[in-house]
Amino acid sequence: MHARFVRGASRFAAVAAAVTGTLTWAPTATGQPSEPTSAASAAPAKTPAPDTGSIAITKKDPGGDVLPGAAFLLLDSIGQEAGRGKTDEQGKLAFPDLAPGVYRLKETSSGSPLHEIVADQDVIVTPGASTRLTITDPFKAATVLLQTKDDKTGKLLPGSTVNIGTGNKTLLTLTTGSKGTASGALPVSSRTAQFWVKQVKAPTGYDLYKPSKTFTAGPGAPVTVTVANAKTTSAPKPDPSKTPTDKTTDIPSAPGDKQNEDRSDASKLFPTDADLSAFPAADPDHDATPTALAGSLAHTGADATPWIIGSAATLVIAGMATVVATRRRGTAEPEQRDDGKTS
DSSP: OHHHHHHHHHHHHHHHHHHHOOOOOOOTTTOOOOOOOOGGGSOOOOOOOOOOEEEEEEEEOTTSOBOTTOEEEEEOTTSOEEEEEEOOTTSEEEEEEEOSEEEEEEEEEOSSTTBOOOOOEEEEEOTTOEEEEEEEOOBOOEEEEEEEEETTTOOBOSSOEEEEEETTEEEEEEEOOTTSEEEEEEOOOSSSEEEEEEEEEOOTTBOOOOSOEEEEEOTTOEEEEEEEEOBOOOOOOOOGGGOOOOOOOSSOOOTTOHHHHTOOHHHHTSOOHHHHTTSOOOOTTSOSSOOOOSSOOOOOSOTTSOHHHHHHHHHHHHHHHHHHHHHHHHHHSOOBOTTSOBO
16 A cells, blocks of 8 residues: 555656646645746846956066066056066066056066166056056166376365266266365166266366276276376476567676666767767867768667768767867866966
């Protein structure tokens, strides 16, 4: 009897499955049919996510070498962090699955003691595309210390101006201060670079340093440049005693004769009584008009003077001789005594 009950239950379950069209088992013990599911209670379908983009970074230095370990921070349009990371051994870093928009990329560390970081930049992300960036970190500048010295004593000299550069380009200009030194940052484009230095202004009292001078400098490294100047050679002062003169004198003067040395040229045209003593006194019994002298005229000190000037000088001398002769004749007349006798 029990077997007939089991077979009946199985037939009932099969019939119920054929009627409902489902494979859900409905236990017969409850005797209650399952409730139908309404369409309103069904789960809503998912909306497909919009397309995303990405940013791919390659980090290098000016020489083309990749830079691992450079750290970056990515911010979205409202300043929220969208990602951060460091470049790998190939100098690469990626920010995937970014919503389209404008992002701010900040380098927080170059990862190298020889390199500087770059400025912040904006990056645009477009749907379904990867924005690729090659970022070059510049080398750190070298620190240059300029010294200008006296080439003999080594004393530091102020007021020296030099240009420093490479090729045909000037990169730095320095002028030494009161202590004779100056310093500045020199841009470097490679791990070891060669530079030239040229002095354009010498310290006061010194000659310009003209020889070519070169030196090498590396990124972030200090370097000292020294320029030595020689004192300007002063020209010897002329000796006043050896200065030539075009003045001529008629009568030579003895050394130390200040009176004859100070005589003007005009006074030489009019001789004094002492100068006329060489001429004979006029005879009081003859006419005072002088006669022509035999022989050559007295030397006047101007052999190359034209004959007109020589004739004028002769007339002046003759006139002075007449005056002297008249004066002597007046003093030579005998004095009359009170008794009528001459003394």
